[in-house]
Amino acid sequence: MHRRRFIGSAAAGAGFLFGRNVPAVAHAGPGAQLRVNGARIAERLRTLAQFGRNADGGIDRVAYGDADLAARDWVMGAMREAGLDVRMDTAGNIIGRRAGLDDARPPLMTGSHIDSVPGGGNYDGQVGAVAALEVAQTLADQNVRLRHPLEVVIFQNEENGKVGSKAMRGQDPASYLDLMTHSGKMIRDGIRFIGGDPARLSEAARQPGSIAAFLELHIEQGAVLERAGVPIGIVLGIVGIKRWAVTVEGFANHAGTTPMDQRRDALLGAARFVDAANRVARSVPGRHVATVGTLTAEPGAPNVIAGRALLTLEMRDLELDTVDGLFERMRVEADRVAAETDTRFEFTEIYRTLPARTDERMRAVIAEAAGELNLATQSLPSGAGHDAQEIAQLAPMGMIFVPSIGGISHSPREFSESVAIENGANVLLHALTRCDRHPDLRDAHAL
């Protein structure tokens, strides 16, 4: 059978690096001819981009803000359009279910998040969320029913520490409920704000084995795929992350009357630490990263020597031992800076996620789906944390990356081409249909 359907629309494909306008190879399974609707994905992404849109063309849709709430309402409506039964769990995760032929099976699950960092872009999370919707919509439109139920999930509050997916995998709520978020709300109050119930989070927890497989499509957020000219990334694993709140204590004093050699300048101490942490991180080879993304000085006036400075330190690697080793070296640097500047450093670990390897069979399923669609693949680690790494504790987990132009993310200039997203969604669709037929996946969590 000669197939006339192409990967990527011809119009969108003109400007795209990776789209290959060649016929896809047919395969034997049911639904092999299924393709997502790229125009519908693009339209939904445009609509979603209106919630929290800012003057830079990006979005300020931090979790638990008004824009987040409005976007969640819109998502629930889109789920219903796609024929899904919509519910919200007690953590505030939005779950749309499509019944399976054997509805007693554990569900296949796919989804992502729609909250953003402050000043974020229009692709991080949203691509996977809209692609998951599109998979469900395509199955509904084509009247295809999988053997397993399909659950499309929109995890709440990914950007402040994957709150929704942590609740789903049953992490102790005491570890996060009282943390502050970008919205200015504590997580506890944020969960109430979006309609969840922080007192009943245990009801949102799923049991290991209760999900047949989890797949998340996401933009790469780095430049590996674009530089390699490869349209589909198969994620090897997700780095672990540690974050510390760092307080530098000095002594606030008058900037005019306090001689340079009598100061205890907390901001000077903090600045030297920022530089030292960067030098330590760059002093050893590897894919680890270390970032100070926030720094404030108190009291914070041009004519007052800062008495206190607050900053955050974050490190990521596939091996937390690497992170811990770097951190010890940074603490030595902090001791040196403290002595030089007559300040005091205090480090408090405020966040930690373990590295998560993807399931080998899921990587194979993604590779097969991409091959069937005639799309080249490359394996790579994810430097970003994802909800998928939490769900990896419940089910075989896989992740599909599509290229980010310029490797830009968490920025209004974050961008992925429409045809790249369409390709990713098609791989997601076919990876899910392959999972549906996979002999191992019913109880593969045990492997």
Next chain:
Amino acid sequence: MHRRRFIGSAAAGAGFLFGRNVPAVAHAGPGAQLRVNGARIAERLRTLAQFGRNADGGIDRVAYGDADLAARDWVMGAMREAGLDVRMDTAGNIIGRRAGLDDARPPLMTGSHIDSVPGGGNYDGQVGAVAALEVAQTLADQNVRLRHPLEVVIFQNEENGKVGSKAMRGQDPASYLDLMTHSGKMIRDGIRFIGGDPARLSEAARQPGSIAAFLELHIEQGAVLERAGVPIGIVLGIVGIKRWAVTVEGFANHAGTTPMDQRRDALLGAARFVDAANRVARSVPGRHVATVGTLTAEPGAPNVIAGRALLTLEMRDLELDTVDGLFERMRVEADRVAAETDTRFEFTEIYRTLPARTDERMRAVIAEAAGELNLATQSLPSGAGHDAQEIAQLAPMGMIFVPSIGGISHSPREFSESVAIENGANVLLHALTRCDRHPDLRDAHAL
């Protein structure tokens, strides 16, 4: 005549370093026996400290805030208690007038400010304000009338750039009206808030020669007097100040997916500049100071590489040439950091005050008054800016310093002993009575 009155109360003097419980030397002029009421000064300082009091025991009484407004009301009441005719000029400066024997003479003027930096202490400005009130109250209580009118002035908004005194000396309002203040109000709106009229600021301007002399008592805010064990400082001059807003432009990106060698981290650039500016300032001998007191990163999240960092740079010296020379060297450092970090630096001068030497005759008058009161003196420059330096353009200007314990200022731990303040107020009182009789001071502005 053997005088029994002591300088400083015996009770308060017990814990004080500088008070000398020896009889004062009588002098020939009227009012030579006058002494301020130290207990009343202390009581008024305690009352004033309630407006904007914060949990640290300091005050948050930034200009144009509610606490500032309430404190201003209280001051006007205290002025009326001291028998002064109270008015507010169009800039919002509060002026209390005591008629002179020859009321057509230009007034003697003394005063200070009552606004604070965020997280400030209870002595900066307030000591000079309450001492000026006390001088007027003492003259009223003792029924002493000077030849010149006496004006007690509370300048509005010293801490955001001496707004009130600038208006009084007739600086072009366009240079400051649209600046933001710690209160969150623009100066224009702040002036309205306290009852002034930003459209009629020219009416607040005084002409050179229209003030016979200006004296300001202030805490030293440094540790020179305390270390020397000297109770009265005679200020040689007030340093000039320049401030710049510094913007560091990088590129916001995802902290997990952007390799260390592909970052344009604005916060890293800013941190290296803070360190470099400090090194430059300390590389040459002198009393100049350089301070970065504020630094913020945008967008400001632990998992986002900062795309922009904003900081303020301030330098002070009695010679602005020194400041300019250091600044040029700092810009060279900024260029180096920009190249290292792939960021861009932009410097905007946002504030400048010229150095102001005190009037030689005023220094002599202060020295004579202190000698009469048997209080040792030391001459020193002021590293802090003061309203007095603005009024120096209108009248012969002098400043009296009292010791700051530990040299701490702009901090809740700012402190001066009651007896030190009482001594300073007595020197202020007697310096003013000496000015009143001074043959030069009627039109001394021309000198």
